[in-house]
Amino acid sequence: MYIKDLDSFRESLEFLEKYRGIEKKFIIDSLKEGIASAYSKTYGLDSEIEVDIDDDFRISIYRVKKIVEKVEDAEREISLEDAKKISEDAALEDEIMLEEREDDFRRNAVQNAKQLVIQRIREAEKNNILSKFQDKKNRIAIGIIRRIDHSGNVFIDLDGIETILTTRDQSPTDIYKVGNSVKVYIVDVVTNSKSTRIHVSRRDARFVKELFAFEVPEVSEGIISVKSVARDAGSRTKVAVYSDSEAIDPVGACVGNKSSRIKSITDELNGEKIDIIIWDPDLSKFISNAIKPSEITEITLEDKGEFHVANVKVKEDQLALAIGRKGQNARLAARLTECKINIEVI
Template sequence: MNIEFIEAIEQLEKEKGISKELLLEALEASLISAYKKNYGSAQNVAVNIDRDTGEVKVFSKKTVTNDVKDPLLEIDIEEASTLYPTAKIGDVISVEVTPRKFGRIAAQTAKQVVMQRIREAERNIIYEEFSGRETDIVTGVVQRFDKKNIIIDLGKIEVVLPPNEQIPTENYNQGDRIKVYILEVKKTTKGPQITVSRSHPGLVKRLFELEVPEIFEGVVEIKGIAREAGSRTKIAVYSKNENVDPVGSCVGPKGTRVQAVVEELKGEKIDIIKWDKNISTFISNSLSPARVLEVAIEENNKIARVTVAENQLSLAIGKEGQNARLAAKLTGWKIDIKVRIQEGMKVPKKIPQRMCLGCRQMKPKKELTRIVRTVDGKIEVDPTGKKSGRGAYVCKDPKCLEIALKEERLSKALDTSVSKETINRLKEDLSKI
């Protein structure tokens, strides 16, 4: 190595931000390993690279003695005196032991170390760029499929779209250009690892910020989002300027703005709700497109009892209870919907219904089987439906339990992990009912 090498390192420091001193220290450490590997030495050696000329020298620590038994570790007092006139027996001195052909080894090692440091520097640059971009959206190209993960190329780096962040109704093909939401940026030994999402509510928020200038400028504010990815989203908006209609701003002229978001989400339905500080009004708005007659609030229990006309009931509840479910999620209130019966009409007996975790169908409670996490943490089948604890329901069809387990709906509903042993026991117990 020579002065040109030092100049090249100094240029790297300017262009890539790689410290010259740290690089030379790393190279010296690597050259020690290379020396021991190539010369089979157990000597206590050190390598020094001249910071100005690039010259490489290897030094060995040797003990001064008048009876040399191991030339690799010891040096005669007479020879030591020629190097260090003040040397005396028992001193440990540095003796140059640079092999004649060590320059070739040094050059090869330098190339490897420099390339490694360049890769590390580039990884750090990418990490620094993306670590501050969590919650942003980026556009990438579907590169390949790794098991259930989708690898997306952003140009500088490949990111991972895991199965739980994909939209169930979407099909992805190699070469597709898609927008994704940056969920997490991690620093690993192999470089930055970036996880992205298509199902996160934040993706909807960012898409509206791109399409609606009033949101980007801060005039219209997104107060909340409730989303069932691939199916339907409710978004609550509020205007800080009374002259600006928040819903109209998001819909856009002839619906162009909201339609652009819908197209990016491959047809996902979007309800734009006007947020209101009056919780009764907000809950009423959240059940759109249903028209609400009355909202009675129970502040202590955070329950809203909503009354609708009979012809609005199905709209208020929605398919498989989705409209009511999203409204509750958006407002943060439990919503109980009932029908106002016209005078003279016979009030039908209310049949308790629950949703199956598997097929997601609302069915009479008596047609479903309850699975409960009891107060002592056990997970078991509850044929009577009367055991205390956190419960969830499945159809008697074994396929529904399989779906609930595969999609991890049961563990989410019971707010706990479900072991394989428990799964097998549940299947056995359900087969006996």
């Protein structure tokens, strides 16, 4: 018996190996196991069942019997005399494979084994993803765009594993083209009873943080710390940096010679504006830095337990800069410092 819709089956094997990282041999072995199990259950057999699937995908089912002089268990044993009729080389204590002829079962063999095969594939896919990506969470990965669906979701090949960059995880300024390489931030490896998937994003503020580590050696080496990031994806981001070394200018190092480093980052973000500011352990100074380009005249802090309230006073000609277009500058400064910021004119 041959597998029905052979071309479709071959295509499925190719797809699972190419985009799910599951080898064809594993799938064929799982199919054999599933057919053997289904056959034993269907006919209430307790004997050993072997299944063979040849290169042309023809399925053969065999019952394995031990060759004995006197048969005591007909389900598991065969006499030497009967075994000789099948194979002249048969000998006592050997095992012989007898091909089964239940055509009704054979016609539905693949369907009967389907659930076990699906379960094995899910387990293999889960293990494959976990082994490759569990230790890559919170890092940047580079993949190839394979397709884009009608809703705008982008399907990416990450080291042989297909993952989806959904529209909600895309930056508004992103442009995607099939065949292009793309950087994504690995948010998590999500596992449930039905599947395991890689959650990736280009909208997450941590994507920008990892881009700094990707482009600035002093950040990846720990000489400069990216303390916090606040982002309006596609528009503007504030990044707070710090270094213990007095010999290091953290802002200058992140900008790079002739702005080369920051340009690489803004190019990756399709022109998104990035403000690099100095982090300071003194919260008042940190807030003053975060609210730039506006100059603060006075600042007072109120400790509310779980958060701080910063009452900031600026001159009238600095108010628009402090608040920013549609409140963006104040909003990002508040996120960056994790404070509620009230701005007043002095």
